[in-house]
Amino acid sequence: MSTAAGPGIAFESVDLTLGHTDILRQVNLRVQAGSVHALVGPNGGGKSSLFKALLGQMPHRGQISLTWPGALPGTVGYVPQALAFDAGLPMTVMDFMGAMCQRRPVFLGLSPRWKAPVEQALQQVGMWDKAGRRMGALSGGERQRVLLAQALIPSPDLILLDEPMSALDEAGEAIFESLLAHWRETRVTVLWIEHDLDAVTRLADNVTGLSRQVLFDGPAAETLTPQRVLALFSSRQRREDEKEKAVA
């Protein structure tokens, strides 16, 4: 097997508290270098917060460490869950891509250095023909494609995907799957929050069930049993399990 381009990630005893609410409790989790690792769990279970802790955007206790294959850290790409754009905001797809890549103000246009990579990224997600459209005029699926495109520049070694498929149509899903295949082939580390359990079973190497704490973790094809999925998503089942633990 070729050397991984991406890092291994270790979360050790990670706790995250906001105000008086425990968002994450004693999260221990290992992501193998160069693997596609899915995070699944109920709404509000702390998946996005775990990403934000990894990105250094949320204070936490415990350790999060990245072990890069080379001497220097590589490039990290991040696809957020959603970005809201006012329908009247005069920002085109091209302006948005420029704002993501370059330092100079977007009203000066895209710098020549970024023209080819931006065109290539928009081509990859099938949005090049809509580069002149206002962001606020795009459909949810088109906006999601643009969010994917911005994470391709520069080419990432670690990519964090927060529900990248939620608004995609069938053609968009096929594009996403081919990007995932490319990342797998080039051994990029992919950490992927997803609600579509069928997609996770088909496309991820490993899966972790997270509901404030890690409920299960293992190879995707074997780990997502109906019993575990029920325990993860049913709030009644979760409350009963917690009661049992408290009594034990």
Ligand SMILES: Nc1ncnc2c1ncn2[C@@H]1O[C@H](COP(=O)(O)OP(=O)(O)OP(=O)(O)O)[C@@H](O)[C@H]1O
């Ligand atoms: N900045 C914040 N301030 C206060 N509470 C927050 C903040 N960010 C997240 N939370 C709370 O933390 C909990 C976990 O949210 P988070 O977005 O991490 O969950 P999630 O598993 O990604 O959910 P979803 O699948 O709905 O996106 C929620 O109860 C949320 O309201």
